[in-house]
Amino acid sequence: MAYRPTDQIIHKAAWLYYTHGLRQDEVAQRLNISRASVALYLRRAREAGIVNISTSTHLFRDDRLARRAEDAFGLDTVWLTGEDELSATPAAEIPTLAANVFLEMVENGDRVCVAWGRTVYAIADAMNYADREGVTVVEMCGNLGSPYSYRPDQCTMEIARRLNARGLNFYAPLVLSTEKLARELREEPVIREQLDGIGACDLALFTVGTLDTDSHVIKCGALSLDELEKLKAMGAAGVIAGQIITADGRLLDCDYNRRMISADFDAIRAIPRRLMVVQEDEKFEPLLAAIAGRFFTHLVTTSSMAARLVEHHAASQPAPA
Amino acid sequence: MAYRPTDQIIHKAAWLYYTHGLRQDEVAQRLNISRASVALYLRRAREAGIVNISTSTHLFRDDRLARRAEDAFGLDTVWLTGEDELSATPAAEIPTLAANVFLEMVENGDRVCVAWGRTVYAIADAMNYADREGVTVVEMCGNLGSPYSYRPDQCTMEIARRLNARGLNFYAPLVLSTEKLARELREEPVIREQLDGIGACDLALFTVGTLDTDSHVIKCGALSLDELEKLKAMGAAGVIAGQIITADGRLLDCDYNRRMISADFDAIRAIPRRLMVVQEDEKFEPLLAAIAGRFFTHLVTTSSMAARLVEHHAASQPAPA
DNA sequence: CATGTCGATTGACAAAAGTCAATCAGAGCT
C-alpha cells in the first residue's frame, strides 16, 4: 500500500507514456531523466501492476464445443485451448489462459480461495501483476510438504502478490495421523475460523487430482500405494482440495478423509464463482466426478478434454427432447 | 457482440503478442501474415478493447489535499490533478484523469447514467476502449440542441461505444415551453420508464453547471439572459442535470425547473457511486451547492479547486472537536 | 468486360524502444 519513494516517478512515467501516449524520450525530457531510465521504469510499472495490460479471453470462449460443454453440464462459462497455432504445446497454454481468465474474474474487494498443486502454481506463475484493491486470498485446505519446488503456502502468497492482495495461509497440515487429532485441531479457534471463512469467499480457484501412482497425494507421501489401492477399491475417483471423492462426486467415507483438515464441500459449493482448471488428459475420470459433485461453475481445459466430456455426456444421456 | 470474421485473427495476434510476449515478427510467422499486418492488428486490438492497457489512478489519490477533501465533505474518493510536470495545461488533464477513474469504476453488468456537456464530452473523448460486458449507458436528462460540435445523445453513444456497451437515449427534449406539456410528457410510458430507470443505475457520471452569461443553459438557448437574472435573484446557484439548484443544494422552485424533463434528485442520490468532474475554476460556487445537495460521492477536480473547497469548509465550520 | 472503388496487405524505411556494460551514489562496515 505505502508507496516507496521511487514509485512516484515510476507512476508518473507510466501515466505520461501509457495514458497520454507520449514517447519515451518526451517522458524523459518532462521528468528530467534519461530515456533509458524511462524504459526501465516502464518495465517496473508493468511488473508492479501500476500499468495493467490484459487480453480479452473471449476468443477461447467463442467456440462451439465450449458452448456445448456449458449446456451439457450447466456451467456458467467454459474456456478451451485447441491445437491451433496459438501455442506449440497446447497443454502448456492452459495455465496462461487460466491465469487470464482468473484475473478477469477477480473483482476489487473479493475474497478468493485457492487450492494448491502443480497446476495452480503454474497459474500463479503465468499470472500478470494487477493492482486490485481490498482482495484477500485464502487457502482452501491444509498444507503438505511437497516433492516439487514449491510449497502450498507459496502458492497462495504468489497469487496474493500478483493481485496486490493480502494472503492468508492455513495454519495446519493437510492430513494428520489420527482422526482424533484432526477433530481436535479442527476445533481450535484459529483453524475453525479459517475453515469457516471458506464459505464466505466470492471466488475459488482449484483443480481436481488423480489417484494414480504418480498423483499428488502419493508423491507428497500423504498416502501409501497400499492405501491407495484400498481406497480405489472403495470407489475413490478423484481428489478435491485434498479430499477423496467418489465417481458421483461425494466424499468417500474413509479414514483418510476423516484425518483431513480441508474445506467442507458445502462451503466450497457456497462460493458463487468457482473456477476449475484441468490440464492433463489423465484427469478425465476425476473431472467427471467433480462435475457430478457440482464442484465448479467455470472451467478451463483443453478442447480434447471437452470433446471427451461432451461425448461421454451424450452417450450417457441419450435422446434429449 | 458477434465477431466479424477478421476479429479472430486480430484476437490471436493480440494474445500471442501481449499475453505470450512474442515479438511481432514471431507472431507474423506463426499466423502466416506480414509483420506490418501484425502491427496493424495490434492497433485494432487496442482500439477495440480486446487488449486493455490501463494505468492505475492511485497517484492522483495519494495526496494530502485529496484526503482532506474526502474527510471534509464525506466523499468516498477524491482525485486531484496538480500543477506538476504531468501536464503542460493542468486543466486539460482533468478529462483524461476522469476518463481513467470512470473506467476503473465501471464494472461488468453495470447500468451507468451519464449527463452531458462540454466536460462529459471531453471525458468520452479521452476514454480508452474497454471490453466490458453487459454494461448499459443511459442519459440522465432530456436533450437540447447544442452550440458546440456535439449533441447530447452523441455523448451517451460515444461513452457506450468506448465501453462496448448498449447506449440508451432519452426520447425527450430537456426543456419544454409549458409546464403542462412537460407534465404530460413525463407521464408518457416511454419517458416514465426512462426517468424511473435512473434510480436503478449503479454508477453516474456528471458535472455541475454555472449560471454565467456564457454558461451552458444560456448558450443552448434554453434560458434567456433576462430569465437568468430573475433566477439568480431567486437564489439559483448552479445546474445539475439541467435543473437549477440553490446554494443549499435544493431544487429551485421556479417555472423553468417545472418545464424540465430530467432525473429526479432522489433518483440521482439513489445511485450508489456518483462521479462528479469539475474542470473550471468558475464552478466553485456551483460545486459548493452540489456538495450541499450531496449529489456526488466521488470527485475529480484540480488541486486549486480542492484547496478552495477545503479552505472554505474550514472557515465555515470553525474549531472541530 | 473493362473500370473504379475500397479495404486489406505488404516491403522498405524511419522512428522508437530495449539492452547492457560502464559509471555513479549512497549505505554499511572496518
Place this chain on the structure above:
DNA sequence: AGCTCTGATTGACTTTTGTCAATCGACATG
C-alpha cells in the same frame, strides 16, 4: 577515511516497432 556492496542511472548500440506509399484482390458498376 577508506573500502565494498548494492542498486540506480546513463550513453551507446541493437533490435523491434510504426508508418506509408504501392500493390493486390474482391466486388460493384457502366
